[in-house]
Amino acid sequence: xxxxxxxxxxxxxxxxxxxxxxxxxxxxxxxxxxxxxxxxxxxxxxxxxxxxxxxxxxxxxxxxxxxxxxxxxxxxxxxxxxxxxxxxxxxxxxxxxxxxxxxxxxxxxxxxxxxxxxxxxxxxxxxxxxxxxxxxxxxxxxxxxxxxxxxxxxxxxxxxxxxxxxxxxxxxxxxxxxxxxxxxxxxxxxxxxxxxxxxxxxxxxxxxxxxxxxxxxxxxxxxxxxxxxxxxx
Amino acid sequence: xxxxxxxxxxxxxxxxxxxxxxxxxxxxxxxxxxxxxxxxxxxxxxxxxxxxxxxxxxxxxxxxxxxxxxxxxxxxxxxxxxxxxxxxxxxxxxxxxxxxxxxxxxxxxxxxxxxxxxxxxxxxxxxxxxxxxxxxxxxxxxxxxxxxxxxxxxxxxxxxxxxxxxxxxxxxxxxxxxxxxxxxxxxxxxxxxxxxxxxxxxxxxxxxxxxxxxxxxxxxxxxxxxxxxxxxxxxxxxxxxxxxxxxxxxxxxxxxxxxxxxxxxxxxxxxxxxxxxxxxxxxxxxxxxxxxxxxxxxxxxxxxxxxxxxxxxxxxxxxxxxxxxxxxxxxxxxxxxxxxxxxxxxxxxxxxxxxxxx
Numbered sequence: 081x082x083x084x085x086x087x088x089x090x091x092x093x094x095x096x097x098x099x100x101x102x103x104x105x106x107x108x109x110x111x112x113x114x115x116x117x118x119x120x121x122x123x124x125x126x127x128x129x130x131x132x133x134x135x136x137x138x139x140x141x142x143x144x145x146x147x148x149x150x151x152x153x154x155x156x157x158x159x160x161x162x163x164x165x166x167x168x169x170x171x172x173x174x175x176x177x178x179x180x181x182x183x184x185x186x187x188x189x190x191x192x193x194x195x196x197x198x199x200x201x202x203x204x205x206x207x208x209x210x211x212x213x214x215x216x217x218x219x220x221x222x223x224x225x226x227x228x229x230x231x232x233x234x235x236x237x238x239x240x241x242x243x244x245x246x247x248x249x250x251x252x253x254x255x256x257x258x259x260x261x262x263x264x265x266x267x268x269x270x271x272x273x274x275x276x277x278x279x280x281x282x283x284x285x286x287x288x289x290x291x292x293x294x295x296x297x298x299x300x301x302x303x304x305x306x307x308x309x310x311x312x313x
Numbered sequence: 314x315x316x317x318x319x320x321x322x323x324x325x326x327x328x329x330x331x332x333x334x335x336x337x338x339x340x341x342x343x344x345x346x347x348x349x350x351x352x353x354x355x356x357x358x359x360x361x362x363x364x365x366x367x368x369x370x371x372x373x374x375x376x377x378x379x380x381x382x383x384x385x386x387x388x389x390x391x392x393x394x395x396x397x398x399x400x401x402x403x404x405x406x407x408x409x410x411x412x413x414x415x416x417x418x419x420x421x422x423x424x425x426x427x428x429x430x431x432x433x434x435x436x437x438x439x440x441x442x443x444x445x446x447x448x449x450x451x452x453x454x455x456x457x458x459x460x461x462x463x464x465x466x467x468x469x470x471x472x473x474x475x476x477x478x479x480x481x482x483x484x485x486x487x488x489x490x491x492x493x494x495x496x497x498x499x500x501x502x503x504x505x506x507x508x509x510x511x512x513x514x515x516x517x518x519x520x521x522x523x524x525x526x527x528x529x530x531x532x533x534x535x536x537x538x539x540x541x542x543x544x545x546x547x548x549x550x551x552x553x554x555x556x557x558x559x560x561x562x563x564x565x566x567x568x569x570x571x572x573x574x575x576x577x578x579x580x581x582x583x584x585x586x587x588x589x590x591x592x593x594x595x596x597x598x599x600x601x602x603x604x605x606x607x608x609x610x611x612x613x614x615x616x617x618x619x620x621x622x623x624x625x626x627x628x629x630x631x632x633x634x635x636x637x638x639x640x641x642x643x644x645x646x647x648x649x650x651x652x653x654x655x656x657x658x659x660x661x662x663x664x665x666x667x668x669x670x671x
Binding site: 196197229230231232233234235236237238241257274275 | 355356384385459462463465558559560563564
């Protein structure tokens, strides 16, 4: 059985405490604390020592998805010193201005493959360019993004083939044509199952689907089902 | 060095017209890309097929373009296609032929979902197979890449024989049969056009059928054979296909398809040094064919050879020196193909005999 959990941003955008409260009853082993907006970064990091996260066996931290070059040094310092060293820090590669600021993170930094709006990090080739600059960084594989870029899942296959050793976390959701995260559809499930065999069972799965509290358990079941390898037909 | 250049050097040949056509194609492509800079998006690729995509551009070649849509339909799509047409016209390029297969916008839906059956029209098959075998994108390739992968996915995933068949040969029959069907469709359409267009064009169409269309079929066949021939060890081949790695095969086919048909053909023939005489004959004939189309020296009639081929009435072919030259080139091309592909002395020959007809 795969270990799943939710992104706090998916459950309650900008309200990590609310998200934690909502998720408490689900008893999920995994959690991603999300500071997608830069304004959320400091409050979330400051709150970490006061949160009861003992129920989670895996926690990651999502870095802001946008900041200016002037803010980059502050963001990197804040993440480096404020986030526990054992937590992967998920980052969008297109947010990075100066890669030298991020080399010190080593494997702690998990590069996420991007949706098709982004200019870099969408394909295995584009990720190679990022890893040339951050050779020790790991991979947060967003299977929804990969499907949006190539519904045949060939690009997903290539990313997982090439960077399997770097894989530390999976993001899963339906990514619609406007690049918004929706609940996993039947079509997405079929596509994800195509490459599920390439994702080791022990890799934590973070659900990014925007769902209501009432849909949380159902969505978690869907995610597990979507990552069950397809049977040959 | 490309495979074609390697063969040119190895056989002591000089294929100047092939080289010139590659250069012309590259500069044409650059010019069109610059002019259509802002027309493509993540959901819409401008795709070009035909001689420009095959890197066989000569003066008089048309630009067979399509606005390939793979996303939300928008009311502005029609206008966008009209604007592309206008830009290409302003560049002084020849527009696509009169059938309406190209020079318009096309949704990915039919290309991916309508393979075979009543709804797979002649037009849809033509667009799909040319997209696979000889297409390049002008500007953003996102939609083009997605559609190519999705079409290949259909052909491969549904090919039970490829994954589970007892035959030790691993050739994707679904894809191969559609490529072969298209080749026969072109031949039948040639006869159809002879009837519906008695005013001319017969000889140019005939020469193209015997050379560039045949080359396209050969390239399609070789792409399918690559699924088999890329493995030297039969055990490794069987093991690989056992796991049904559809995406890995798509990736490999995309690498092969990224080359123009002449290069696909050349790459397949590189290992066969014993057949250098036939290889030389094949590419020399094709070089002369492109040289003929590119020759702008006026004949006594004031027409170029290409124009002459395009306008000569079918009743006047017999004894016409240009027609005779075209036919002689096509016969050498045909003979070389027979020597290379209808023999049991090569792996390619064995596969051609096994899959090519029955």
